Amino acid sequence: RGRTEIDEELLEDLEEVLITADLGMKTTQHLIQALETRLAAGRLTDPEQVRELLKAELKKILALESRPVDFSSASPFVMMVVGVNGVGKTTTIGKLANQLSRAGHKVVLGAGDTFRAAAAEQLEVWGKRAGVEVIRHAEGADPAAVAFDAAKAAVARKADILLLDTAGRLHTKVNLMEELKKVRRVLDREISGAPHEILLVLDATTGQNALTQARMFHEAVGLGGIALTKLDGTAKGGIVVAIAAELNVPVRYVGIGEKLDDLRPFDADMFVSALFERS
Amino acid sequence: MFDNLSDKLDAVFKKLRGHGRLTEKQIKETMREIRLVLLEADVNFRVVRDFVATVSDRAVGQDVLKSLTPAQQVIKIVREELARLMGDGEDNSLKLAAKPPVSLMLCGLQGAGKTTSCGKLALKLRRDKRNPLLVPADVYRPAAIEQLKTLGRQLGIEVFDSTINDKPVDICSRARRYAELNGFDTIIFDTAGRLHIDTELMGELKGIVQAVAPQEILFVADAMTGQDAVTVAASFNEQLPLTGVILTKMDGDARGGAALSIRAVTGKPVKLVGMGEKLDALEVFHADRMAQRILGM
Numbered sequence: 001r002g003r004t005e006i007d008e009e010l011l012e013d014l015e016e017v018l019i020t021a022d023l024g025m026k027t028t029q030h031l032i033q034a035l036e037t038r039l040a041a042g043r044l045t046d047p048e049q050v051r052e053l054l055k056a057e058l059k060k061i062l063a064l065e066s067r068p069v070d071f072s073s074a075s076p077f078v079m080m081v082v083g084v085n086g087v088g089k090t091t092t093i094g095k096l097a098n099q100l101s102r103a104g105h106k107v108v109l110g111a112g113d114t115f116r117a118a119a120a121e122q123l124e125v126w127g128k129r130a131g132v133e134v135i136r137h138a139e140g141a142d143p144a145a146v147a148f149d150a151a152k153a154a155v156a157r158k159a160d161i162l163l164l165d166t167a168g169r170l171h172t173k174v175n176l177m178e179e180l181k182k183v184r185r186v187l188d189r190e191i192s193g194a195p196h197e198i199l200l201v202l203d204a205t206t207g208q209n210a211l212t213q214a215r216m217f218h219e220a221v222g223l224g225g226i227a228l229t230k231l232d233g234t235a236k237g238g239i240v241v242a243i244a245a246e247l248n249v250p251v252r253y254v255g256i257g258e259k260l261d262d263l264r265p266f267d268a269d270m271f272v273s274a275l276f277e278r279s
Numbered sequence: 280m281f282d283n284l285s286d287k288l289d290a291v292f293k294k295l296r297g298h299g300r301l302t303e304k305q306i307k308e309t310m311r312e313i314r315l316v317l318l319e320a321d322v323n324f325r326v327v328r329d330f331v332a333t334v335s336d337r338a339v340g341q342d343v344l345k346s347l348t349p350a351q352q353v354i355k356i357v358r359e360e361l362a363r364l365m366g367d368g369e370d371n372s373l374k375l376a377a378k379p380p381v382s383l384m385l386c387g388l389q390g391a392g393k394t395t396s397c398g399k400l401a402l403k404l405r406r407d408k409r410n411p412l413l414v415p416a417d418v419y420r421p422a423a424i425e426q427l428k429t430l431g432r433q434l435g436i437e438v439f440d441s442t443i444n445d446k447p448v449d450i451c452s453r454a455r456r457y458a459e460l461n462g463f464d465t466i467i468f469d470t471a472g473r474l475h476i477d478t479e480l481m482g483e484l485k486g487i488v489q490a491v492a493p494q495e496i497l498f499v500a501d502a503m504t505g506q507d508a509v510t511v512a513a514s515f516n517e518q519l520p521l522t523g524v525i526l527t528k529m530d531g532d533a534r535g536g537a538a539l540s541i542r543a544v545t546g547k548p549v550k551l552v553g554m555g556e557k558l559d560a561l562e563v564f565h566a567d568r569m570a571q572r573i574l575g576m
């Protein structure tokens with residue numbers, strides 16, 4: 001009797017961990033119910049065992065069978081970066097450009113956000129930091145025209161990689177999602193098979209809406225992977241578990257700050273451990 | 280599966296038909312459904328727990344089941360309590376009555392919408408016949424100053440001259456003197472995005488507050504924020520004398536439970552709501568509408 005009580009409390013604690021890490025109710029309930037079933041079957045006595053079991057389950061969900069991005073699979077390899085407003089798209093491109101260029105690739109950036117005030121200037125600063133060229137138009141220009149020029153420039157310069165920034169847009173704005181599709185078509189017309197990867201940037205502080213974001217962007221343009229930013233704060237970004245479970249889109253990168261070096265490959269072990277750390 | 284709270288509660292009451300007062304089982308089931316709806320809307324775990332306790336008390340105290348539509352009766356209680364928690368009926372206007380120049384400072388996490396909201400505020404104030412000066416005090420984010428200058432150009436509103444080599448506190452002090460000398464009656468300070476746990480940058484904000492004593496210190500929060508909203512808002516509120524909140528990106532489909540969490544932990548009113556990227560997309564906050572939105576109604 002005593003043990004059951006402890007177990008119930010433990011399950012409540014674990015439920016709190018999952019909910020407060022933004023995993024969402026569906027995923028949380030699913031995970032907790034699975035644990036309950038295991039507990040009912042007996043054998044597990046140590047709370048630590050239960051916690052480890054849950055961690056293993058989370059890692060299993062996150063460890064999708066996904067190929068890493070192979071930047072040498074095409075030349076130029078085109079990556080288009082999308083997401084809602086203010087999540088960290090431009091910053092992530094800057095960091096990624098730096099890493100890729102350090103690794104010996106010739107990188108070109110396309111300033112596909114022609115809407116937000118000084119978006120191209122922001123990307124230019126990152127371009128300078130990373131030491132790579134930025135193709136831009138004036139504010140208010142057609143983003144598809146920027147994509148066209150950036151693709152042309154990448155080919156002409158014999159670049160290995162083109163990273164295309166796009167304006168932040170809420171997934172609910174139909175015309176803006178259509179605009180993304182148009183940009184994608186233009187890239188494909190200029191460089192067959194492009195974009196070779198569409199990266200969705202998600203802000204770790206986002207709650208349940210991130211699942212809807214992923215769903216809608218995936219539906220509109222097809223996602224290759226996710227970059228989860230702002231993990232240097234106290235938010236856990238647990239919604240990516242729900243996204244992995246539902247959409248099978250892998251997390252590729254995590255952002256852990258505002259500096260050039262603050263981008264890391266996603267590590268499921270570290271991520272899951274951090275979920276259980278009290279902040 | 281049922282889509283909204285109303286249907287869910289109807290089902291609960293149908294299943295557990297009773298007379299007079301709610302049975303314990305009905306209360307439990309009802310509260311379970313309410314809890315789920317609120318958590319799915321990103322209301323913070325602990326805020327939900329307290330809230331459910333309050334609603335539970337009220338529901339027990341009333342003869343909910345004597346009404347012909349018990350589910351609607353409970354929802355009415357939930358909506359009223361939500362709206363009350365969010366400051367229904369309280370004064371959430373900007374405090375601009377002091378001797379000019381009156382200062383407003385915006386602060387918050389990275390990418391929340393501060394700079395855009397500064398532009399929106401400037402436009403709103405000019406429409407209210409004020410003469411605002413925009414002040415870029417973000418020297419860290421690439422092209423942040425240029426961003427505000429662009430907004431100023433679009434609006435025809437002056438933006439104080441600063442560079443990334445200046446210190447934010449100095450920029451703000453100088454801008455204040457400039458406003459005094461040049462007849463601006465309102466100053467809007469745009470600060471860099473920062474984490475609540477960044478002691479150094481939070482210290483910088485304290486320095487600005489000390490230097491210009493803003494009448495309004497507005498915490499800018501993204502409506503899509505999840506469970507962490509309470510941690511961040513509570514921390515900003517502890518370190519700075521916040522006077523209110525601007526909730527941005529409400530033009531999307533996020534339920535916006537963070538609004539409730541932030542209000543609950545800071546006690547500071549949500550004053551304005553960002554409804555889009557355009558500079559006229561700023562609205563006053565309505566607690567009751569927010570309550571309905573959180574409930575998905």
Ligand SMILES: Nc1nc2c(ncn2[C@@H]2O[C@H](COP(=O)(O)OP(=O)(O)OP(=O)(O)O)[C@@H](O)[C@H]2O)c(=O)[nH]1
Nearest residue numbers: 085086087088089090091168230255256257389390
């Ligand atoms: N702390 C932290 N801040 C970040 C991280 N990534 C980006 N940021 C900050 O978040 C803010 C928004 O970043 P941007 O790169 O401009 O985001 P965006 O998605 O391009 O924004 P829009 O183009 O306006 O939609 C900036 O202040 C960045 O410095 C991160 O990993 N950690």
Ligand SMILES: Nc1nc2c(ncn2[C@@H]2O[C@H](COP(=O)(O)OP(=O)(O)OP(=O)(O)O)[C@@H](O)[C@H]2O)c(=O)[nH]1
Nearest residue numbers: 085086389390391392393394395472528553554555
């Ligand atoms: N849809 C929508 N987008 C918004 C709203 N408010 C701001 N944005 C967008 O959100 C993104 C970030 O806005 P900023 O004003 O740059 O945010 P910030 O808080 O100043 O960012 P940092 O200075 O980097 O911390 C931009 O793409 C804005 O256009 C809003 O109410 N609705």
Ligand SMILES: [K+]
Nearest residue numbers: 231233234235
């Ligand atoms: K974190």
Ligand SMILES: [Mg+2]
Nearest residue numbers: 089090113119
């Ligand atoms: Mg950007």
Ligand SMILES: [Mg+2]
Nearest residue numbers: 393394417423
């Ligand atoms: Mg800003």
